[in-house]
Amino acid sequence: MKYLKHDLQKYKLASLMAPLFKMLEATFDLMVPLVVARMINVGINQKDTGYILACCLLLILMALIGLACSFTAQYFAAKAAIGSTTGLRHRLFKHIQSLDFASMDTIGTSTLITRMTSDLNQVQNGLNLFLRLFLRSPFIVFGSMVMAFTIDAKLALIFVIVIPLLSVVIFGIMAITSPRYRKIQGHLDRVTGLTRENLTGVRVIRAFGREEEELAAFSQANDVLVRSQLKVGHLSSLMNPVTYVIINIGIVAILYAGAGQVHAGVLLSGQIVALVNYMNQILVELVKLANLIVTISRALASLGRVEQILDTQPEMHYPETMPVLSCPEEAVRFEHVSLSYAKASLASLTDISFEAKVGQTIGIIGGTGSGKSSLVHLIGRFYDASAGHVYLNGADITQWPREQLRKHVAIVMQKPQLFAGTIRSNLLWGNPDASEAQLWEALHLAQAADFVQAKTDGLDEVVEQGGRNLSGGQKQRLTIARALVAKPDILILDDSASALDYATDAALRQALASLTGKMTVFIVSQRTSSIAKADHILVLDDGHLVDQGTHQQLLKCCSVYQEIYASQFQKGEDHT
């Protein structure tokens, strides 16, 4: 609640006014039976047509004022609920942007998206209903009781008994059924899972001739679902009849005791009518309240999920000022670096040490899961090493301010990710102040100039969400160009040329090599051909740095490297 409370503060007035006006409206509702009672007792008994007319006008006037109150309440409720959830959404988004990669990996992208969207919508609906109705229903219930006391204290005691009884029945049935409804959801998930399995695995199921058994399993899950649905269904169907019986017992009691009071001359029949009306009103409101509680408990669960994210604190901290760069010619140095991800039992990297000089091209090779990506992610401090140190220009990476670090290191990730906008707007991510010429230079280097030129709108060609109007290879080249626009000191290509054909890949590497200056390039690849010309090659296997050196050196003495090379160049063996 703590975050939402904070956002509600800004709408303090609105969130107070909404329930207040709702209660005002309810007050008018409560007065209706009283007016009707007067109409009967005074108007009809004394045959006073004018009095009756006045009462009717009063009823209509009350209805109109009630309407005005209700409109006001709805407006303030909408404003407070939507305004504060908008604030909460802003806060959550901001918080997500501050999370480090490790937290994002643990939580998961799809979870973050649902919390941002459907969970926050639930909170908004719940809050809106809460502000409007949560006070109204209890107010009417207890108001009816109070009104009953103003009519006759003896008869009002019936209300004192009936209201708690009704509450126990309604909330008791809810308390019993709601965990069972969750169980039903579990059974339904099982049926869904089996259905999906039977569709995705249809070839295997048929190949093994297991259709009958799969049907039997489905049938069983289906039966379990129906049985649990029926049980809970019957139970919750009790709610209406039981409350109906209780209310009617209350009415019977009012009639019986009321008759006594009328006989004694304490009450008139009009007042009995009013009491019966109050009794009926209570039932309507309690049922509304029960429905409301379902919505609100759902909203609270969603709020809990949102706040769980807000409570996740990023574990990385960045200093404000630049450290002293003691070795300007040493681009990167790893000292006994190990890395284990949060949930994993095994380390992804173990005891890695190497150094890269400014201007060098470093190749990194290894099988899937050998730790290549993990290694380069450490260079940008997207994760913190669990042991050992990473140095950039001689300064520990944890001493670098965030902004300087991001400008110093640019990474092109495996998954080519573009954003809705234009080609230009995407490239400008690298450097918002880049000139037209700089953009084209980057495109040329990334081998993307040709296809961008071929687009009707050139740089201003629209990029759809996720870049789905571009091919995989085009997206990859644009992400490389985007990184080049930033003119970083260290460029990391994390297997980011996989969708390029051999010729383009070669041209790209040649273009990068031609860059005179101080850019240090890390190329991650599974193909030996992509890294053969690198100044220095790191060979990873199972998170260990098994060897490092040039292509020629490694071919001579590194068995893992030989193996990889051989599997890709078997044709060569053929001829020898």
Added chain:
Amino acid sequence: MKWTTLKRVMTYLGPYWKDMVGSLFFALLTVIAALIVPIYCGNAIDEMIGQGQVHWEGILRIILAIGIVTAIAALSQWIMAICNNHMTFCVSRDLRERAMNEIQALPLSYLDQHPSGDIVSRLIADVDVFADGLLMGFTQLFSGVLTIIGTLGIMLSLNWVITLVVVILTPLSFFTASFIASRTYRYFHEQTIVRGQQTSLINELIDGQKVVQAFHHEAKSQEDFDRINEKLRDVSIRAVFFSSLTNPSTRLVNNIVYAAVALVASLYAISGGITIGTLSVFLSYASQYAKPFNEISGVVTELQNALACADRIFQLLDEQKQIPDAPDAKNIISHGQVSLEQVAFRYEPDKPLIEDLNLTVQPGQRIAIVGPTGCGKTTLINLLMRFYDVDKGAICIDGTDIRDLTRHSLRQNYGMVLQDTWLKQGTIKENIAYARPEASLDKVIAAAKAAHAHSFIMRLPHGYETLITENGGNLSQGQKQLLCIARVMLDLPPMLILDEATSSIDTRTEIKIQDAFARMMKGRTSFIVAHRLSTIREAGVILVMKDGHIIEQGNHESLMKQNGFYAHLYNSQFSAS
């Protein structure tokens, strides 16, 4: 069309006619009883004329009557609910069961063409909506109509002028409601659009959050997000506020009706036309009269929805099933001799794929199938397993046309490992023993060892009892592949079909898989969709496929000598410039 759907729904309700009759009967009882209670209350009030003028005898009689009627109403309401629950839940179970039966009998051509998500949503979500609609229809539609008729009848019998007031004024509340609804639609539409924009922005920025951070783009992203967030706030406040006016407005109309009834009824009471008790009856009817109308309009939309969903389910049920096995279909255990005679097949009638394919495979032979993507390699597997039927020609095993065999027997003669590594939700042991659930743990372990899977299984938290989550999410691609091999290893059939998929597997695991494959193939007729050079070179026969034809056939040496398509393919794929 709606009517035919409705009629079909009725046939599904058929077995539960007792529930339906019960539901209708008890609904009638509930409505009658519920309508009588206010009259009794009115009568009771009429027995209390004033001080010292209370007819106790009458009141006690009425109270007894109210008690009895209430008991009847409550009991019949519950019985009605039980009938409705039973009927709708059972019908939805039957529908799901039928649909699942249908899925097992559908030809693969249908399942390959329709996304599984769509079929799942028919079977789960559509059936749910259908059941909800049906339940609501039965609980509210009939009793709603009865309540309206009953109320009208009783009011008319009491006083027709006051009844007229109620009947004329009540529709006003619907007009108000629909008037507001049509006005607010625009705002809601606006809200939907902006929310959609925001959702796609959220998707994009959170999905690409790592890139956002890598480019230090957080401030700009936040700005973009806030702009749309605030726009959504303004639009939502409008939409929510205007739509929330419906309830108070209809309540106003109802209150006015109430006041009008009070006025007219009071004037009648003064002139002695009705008693005060009758007045109270009218007041309680006036406040309740509008309710069933509101409910019915909701139920009608709900029912339309339900019928639309039923339609989608029926469409699935109506799909053409695969041709059943011939009544005299045989079961055989093959020696491993396979022949294809003038086989022709196409997925789409106007796009020929396989034409006039001839091939004879001797027992124990190893057949490698190579060719560019889309050349028909997978199609050949589909035909061999009879996932699809040939259009022309015949495929024979040991000289018997496979259409004269039961599908079950045909498929039992093949062991299949596909590129798609499908595993069941269940334990590792259950998955390896998929073909024979009764297999002993020793046999399972032996199969796993043969597939080089034993060592990684033992490293899993619960060994062979480790649960595999849906689609094997907790295993690597290579591990899943090894389990699929172990699954076939458990009970090796005389023939094998292997789709050698190695693209996403690292070199070490790949070597293990190759070794496992080699063990399996020993002495068995095998068809391999081959990617690896070693497999291709060791194959007895290489089929080179292009555009559905076998364009070259022979072993590696003879094909290389031929210097045709194979030689070209070989040079381009396996040469690293």
